[in-house]
Amino acid sequence: MKIKINLTTQIIIGTVLGIILGAVLGPKIVGIKIVGDIFLRLIQMAVIPLVFCTVIAAIGKLPIKQLGRLGMRIVLWFTITTLIAALAGLVLGWLFHPGVGLHLKLDTALTQEITSNKVSSNSMILGFFPTNIFESLAQGNTIQVIIFALLFGFVLSKANTNQQYDSILMGLQQLNQLLVSLIQVVLRLAPLGIGALMAAVTADNGLTVLIPLIKFLGIFGMGTLLFLIGLFVMIMLRAHLSLHTVMHGFANILLIAMTTTSSAASLPVEMHDAEKRLGVSKEISELVLPLGMALNSNGLAMYLALACVTMTQFYGLSHSFMMMLKIVLLAIVACLGTVAVPGGGLVALTIIVPALGLPLESIALLAGIDWFAGIFRTTLNVVGDTTTAIMIAADEHELSQVSVSIEN
Numbered sequence: 141m142k143i144k145i146n147l148t149t150q151i152i153i154g155t156v157l158g159i160i161l162g163a164v165l166g167p168k169i170v171g172i173k174i175v176g177d178i179f180l181r182l183i184q185m186a187v188i189p190l191v192f193c194t195v196i197a198a199i200g201k202l203p204i205k206q207l208g209r210l211g212m213r214i215v216l217w218f219t220i221t222t223l224i225a226a227l228a229g230l231v232l233g234w235l236f237h238p239g240v241g242l243h244l245k246l247d248t249a250l251t252q253e254i255t256s257n258k259v260s261s262n263s264m265i266l267g268f269f270p271t272n273i274f275e276s277l278a279q280g281n282t283i284q285v286i287i288f289a290l291l292f293g294f295v296l297s298k299a300n301t302n303q304q305y306d307s308i309l310m311g312l313q314q315l316n317q318l319l320v321s322l323i324q325v326v327l328r329l330a331p332l333g334i335g336a337l338m339a340a341v342t343a344d345n346g347l348t349v350l351i352p353l354i355k356f357l358g359i360f361g362m363g364t365l366l367f368l369i370g371l372f373v374m375i376m377l378r379a380h381l382s383l384h385t386v387m388h389g390f391a392n393i394l395l396i397a398m399t400t401t402s403s404a405a406s407l408p409v410e411m412h413d414a415e416k417r418l419g420v421s422k423e424i425s426e427l428v429l430p431l432g433m434a435l436n437s438n439g440l441a442m443y444l445a446l447a448c449v450t451m452t453q454f455y456g457l458s459h460s461f462m463m464m465l466k467i468v469l470l471a472i473v474a475c476l477g478t479v480a481v482p483g484g485g486l487v488a489l490t491i492i493v494p495a496l497g498l499p500l501e502s503i504a505l506l507a508g509i510d511w512f513a514g515i516f517r518t519t520l521n522v523v524g525d526t527t528t529a530i531m532i533a534a535d536e537h538e539l540s541q542v543s544v545s546i547e548n
Contacts, residue, residue, distance in 0.1 A: 147327065154331030155338050155508035159349070162342025173340035173501065179333025180500045182326045184490045186319050188280050191491070192289050193316040198435060199293025200300065200309050202427075213535065214428055217528045218436040219472075225367060225438040225520070226471040229445030230464060232363045238355040238446070239453025242348055244341070244502065282491045286473050323487060330486070330507070337504030353509050356450055363442055364516040371527045379534040381418070389417035390523065397522040401514035403433045406522045413526075420529050421538035428532055432525030437475035439520030443485060443513060444471035444492055451493065451502045463496075470495050485510050485517055 145153075161169055202211070233239075270276040270284035277285060299305055342349055372386050381389075392413055397406045411429050414420040448467045452459060470492045489503045506513070533539040 147330065150331040151334055151508070152511065154335030158335035158338030158508075159342045159347070161335075162339040162344075163347055165339075166343050168343075170340050170343050172336045174336075176333045176335075176337030176340065176504060177501065179326070179329050179336075180490065180503060182329070183323060183487060184280075184494070184500070186322050186326070187487055187491055188277055188282065188285055190316065190319040190323065190487075191282060192277065192285050193312045193319060195286055195289035195435075196293040196296065197309065197312045197316055198431065199290060200296035200312070202297050202431070203301075210427070210532070210536070214431065214528070214532060217531055218432065221371075221438050221524055221528065222436060222441045222472050222475060223468070225524070226441040226445045226468045228363055228367060229360075229442035229447075229471065230449060230468055232359050232442075233446045233449025233453070234459065234464075236355070236359050237453060238359050239352050239450035242345060242352045242454050243456065244345070244454045280494065282495060283470070283473050327486075334504055334507045337501055338508050341501075341504060349505060352450065352454070353505060356446070356506070357509060357512055360443060360446055360513060360516050363446070364439065364520050367438065367442065367520060368523055371523060375527050375530045375534075379530050379539055381530070385418070389413055390526070392417075393522055393526060394519060397519045398515050401511065401518045403437075403518055403521050403525075406518065407433055410522055410526055414529050418526070418530060419540040420533045421540070424529055424533045424536065424538045428529040429525055432528060433521075435475070436525055436528065437517075437521045438524035439517035440475050440485065440488055441471045442520065443517045444474055444488055447489060447506050448492060448496060448498075450506070451498055452496075454502060454505070455498070466496065485514060 161172075268283050268287055270281070270288055273285070273288045276288065296305060296309065300309065338349075372383075372390075375381055376383065376386060390413075393406065393410050396409045397403075400406060407429060411425050414425045414429065415422055445467055448471065449459065452463070457463075474488045474491045486503065486507050489506065490500065493500060493503055530539065
């Protein structure tokens with residue numbers, strides 16, 4: 141009988157084998173790094189067009205009426221919770237130093253460029269806005285691409301009142317599906333690519349690479365738990381839900397999110413339980429939750445901020461105020477349009493790491509534990525979306541009282 145091993149298990153096996161090979165063979169195997177570098181480039185090549193198409197399609201398909209007062213309220217809640225999550229990740233990394241103890245080598249010229257790159261706040265803000273979208277696409281400037289995509293999506297939604305631009309919207313959605321398929325094909329190479337990178341890193345640094353990874357997961361898990369408690373307390377106070385209702389309402393949602401590590405796979409259960417167990421109206425549920433899957437990622441924001449602080453600690457870089465501000469902003473914008481399937485965290489890292497001027501190969505360490513991090517990430521993403529739906533429903537008087545029962 142042929143045994144089929146899923147991709148997650150393959151990646152874990154590849155990571156373990158890479159660590160063993162690097163520890164046993166040492167410098168002899170450093171040259172294998174090129175295999176991992178090719179893998180990272182293959183992912184990176186599709187990221188910018190993917191984000192571009194996903195954000196435009198997510199905004200453009202919404203009726204303009206839904207982008208009015210209610211839409212602004214949804215965006216406000218998304219922004220606030222994502223910002224808090226990113227700040228939490230930054231603070232956790234700054235307080236507990238998960239990357240300290242591992243000393244990775246950074247090119248001298250690159251180190252000077254990062255540390256001497258003093259940018260004024262005005263210049264940094266102006267840098268968010270593109271002067272030429274094709275130049276932004278070519279340079280891989282994620283923030284500028286997302287700003288353009290948000291504006292273009294809004295204009296498309298406003299102009300498409302009579303469905304005269306449905307062909308453009310459908311074309312963007314189809315292109316987005318193809319780009320997702322392309323990334324999924326590339327991700328099949330992840331066991332080999334990540335294994336090669338881990339072998340090279342272990343060959344240079346020995347088994348000490350495992351210590352910061354364990355610390356990172358522990359800190360991320362603690363941050364996720366604290367943030368979940370905060371979200372639950374918030375809806376209990378504002379939406380007047382009992383602890384019993386909250387625990388019962390989120391039980392299945394938490395279980396599916398943790399076992400699938402996929403926001404997309406969790407969405408049907410999330411929508412059903414938000415309506416039947418938590419009392420959110422169908423209209424609010426059908427608007428907020430799918431939109432949240434594409435545009436609101438509390439878990440990913442915390443993960444990216446914590447990951448970026450950890451990576452700067454790998455290379456012994458100092459955290460200036462502008463660097464910390466850039467990390468938070470990049471963590472927020474990188475959440476927009478990120479793939480809502482397992483592996484999305486790896487894709488998001490390929491967006492944010494080059495933007496900070498860090499080498500792509502630094503992703504390899506965290507990629508090796510991405511499945512474990514994905515449990516916390518997806519749980520926080522899904523719960524964040526659902527609590528937002530509850531808050532919006534409470535504000536709009538669209539939250540009904542539900543009776544908690546075994547049948548529900």
